[in-house]
Amino acid sequence: MQGTGIFGGSFNPIHNGHIALAKTLLNVTGLDEIWFMVSPQNPLKQQAGLLDDTTRLEMARTALTGEPQLAACDYEFYLTRPSYTWSTLQHLSHDYPDRRFTLIIGADNWKMFGRWYRHEDILRHHDVVIYPRHGSIVDQVELPAGVTLASTPLFDISSTEIRRRVTCGESIDGLVPDVIKQDVKRHYGISKT
Numbered sequence: 001m002q003g004t005g006i007f008g009g010s011f012n013p014i015h016n017g018h019i020a021l022a023k024t025l026l027n028v029t030g031l032d033e034i035w036f037m038v039s040p041q042n043p044l045k046q047q048a049g050l051l052d053d054t055t056r057l058e059m060a061r062t063a064l065t066g067e068p069q070l071a072a073c074d075y076e077f078y079l080t081r082p083s084y085t086w087s088t089l090q091h092l093s094h095d096y097p098d099r100r101f102t103l104i105i106g107a108d109n110w111k112m113f114g115r116w117y118r119h120e121d122i123l124r125h126h127d128v129v130i131y132p133r134h135g136s137i138v139d140q141v142e143l144p145a146g147v148t149l150a151s152t153p154l155f156d157i158s159s160t161e162i163r164r165r166v167t168c169g170e171s172i173d174g175l176v177p178d179v180i181k182q183d184v185k186r187h188y189g190i191s192k193t
């Protein structure tokens with residue numbers, strides 16, 4: 001069975017923090033692949049300034065070119081909205097019987113996990129890997145079976161900060177892969193060379 005991590009998010013836009021995190025997780029978890037599940041609609045968020053699904057997907061695909069174990073995924077585009085992770089995992093397990101899906105979530109999302117749709121079913125059927133986030137402390141002793149806390153660095157980058165910088169005409173060097181830098185500037189602000 002191929003161990004496949006599901007890393008969901010808006011990726012509005014994808015950034016170097018997401019990619020560095022996923023590469024570190026491949027090393028520390030032993031997962032074979034990580035799929036970046038581009039979310040059309042987070043069930044718990046109303047997002048202003050969210051670019052359309054296809055544009056976010058294409059930037060993620062371009063950013064992950066040359067990373068054979070990382071893939072951008074449009075699977076949720078074809079499922080009902082909002083994008084409940086339980087439903088996504090159910091469909092994935094049916095469509096890819098040779099893969100074992102592990103949910104990857106940040107410590108910030110773990111704090112809210114009790115509000116997720118059918119979270120108990122997720123825990124019953126899937127392993128969960130939590131990664132550290134600023135300001136969200138996770139007590140390892142209290143984690144249910146099948147849930148582990150990965151030891152990964154904190155990457156101080158956010159999509160919000162990237163959008164702000166583009167709007168203000170500030171540099172985003174080093175924050176997103178060079179290969180999508182112009183696309184990010186074009187989509188979120190004024191194109192600059």
Ligand SMILES: Nc1ncnc2c1ncn2[C@@H]1O[C@H](COP(=O)(O)OP(=O)(O)OP(=O)(O)O)[C@@H](O)[C@H]1O
Pocket residue numbers: 008009010011012017018021105106107108109133154155156157158159160161
């Ligand atoms: N710098 C980072 N390091 C590690 N994880 C991150 C980082 N930024 C975001 N994530 C995680 O990646 C997932 C998807 O990220 P998301 O698309 O929401 O990006 P974001 O940078 O948090 O976006 P925004 O600033 O628009 O809220 C989230 O669940 C979040 O926990």
Ligand SMILES: O=C(O)c1ccc[n+]([C@@H]2O[C@H](COP(=O)([O-])O)[C@@H](O)[C@H]2O)c1
Pocket residue numbers: 007008009010011037039041042043044045083084085086109115116117
């Ligand atoms: O299934 C749920 O109830 C649910 C509630 C909140 C968030 N999620 C998923 O969690 C992932 C991370 O979301 P975000 O906005 O923090 O990047 C994304 O794939 C969301 O669809 C899922």
